[in-house]
Amino acid sequence: MTVHPDRAALFVVDVQNDFLDGGALAVPRGNEVIDPINQLMPRFRHVWASKDWHPSQTVHFEKWPVHCVRGTHGARFPETLDVLHIQKVFLKGTGNTDDGYSAFEATNEDLEFYLRKHHIDQLVVVGLATDYCVLSTALDAARLGFETFVVREAVRAVNLQPDDEKQAFERMRAAGVHLLQMSDILNLQT
Numbered sequence: 001m002t003v004h005p006d007r008a009a010l011f012v013v014d015v016q017n018d019f020l021d022g023g024a025l026a027v028p029r030g031n032e033v034i035d036p037i038n039q040l041m042p043r044f045r046h047v048w049a050s051k052d053w054h055p056s057q058t059v060h061f062e063k064w065p066v067h068c069v070r071g072t073h074g075a076r077f078p079e080t081l082d083v084l085h086i087q088k089v090f091l092k093g094t095g096n097t098d099d100g101y102s103a104f105e106a107t108n109e110d111l112e113f114y115l116r117k118h119h120i121d122q123l124v125v126v127g128l129a130t131d132y133c134v135l136s137t138a139l140d141a142a143r144l145g146f147e148t149f150v151v152r153e154a155v156r157a158v159n160l161q162p163d164d165e166k167q168a169f170e171r172m173r174a175a176g177v178h179l180l181q182m183s184d185i186l187n188l189q190t
């Protein structure tokens, strides 16, 4: 089971200021995903991203501190992310609902359709957070029949409960998602 960079899209989930150090919903060690993601991006022909993109008032904020309000600094990509590689951004969580954990729920563009249109059958998922949006996106991708990979060094978890991250990886594995290490991709011959 290997990644074919021509058939694959690298998908960067929610690497936004509010999920990073000092952000409204900072993911512990979330900043550590930025370097690995910058290393991965040049290896792929297709590099796409999602943004959590909430209205200023939403029932989602009954569960979470206010974060990633559309158009605010917290919703932006960090300056250290090599955003020039990102060709397309999918916006999710855009309504007054507690959905949009999966990038397949983006409202500006249909991710499944977009993948099929570009003849992509593999999705390599990285970003934040392992136990929420990375998990939902990876499970949806696998359920829709895409060969799905998650790169361990390039994801971090919120861990509201101490083993949420472990459980997230177990759920992914059970759904047929392949867990990779950076070296699996950096060593690919292209």
Ligand code: VGL
Binding pocket: 014, 052, 064, 101, 128, 129, 130, 131, 132, 133, 134
């Ligand atoms: C996320 C909690 C709330 C995520 C988004 O991107 O994982 N988590 N909204």
Ligand code: ZN
Binding pocket: 052, 054, 060, 064, 067, 068, 093
């Ligand atoms: Zn959110």
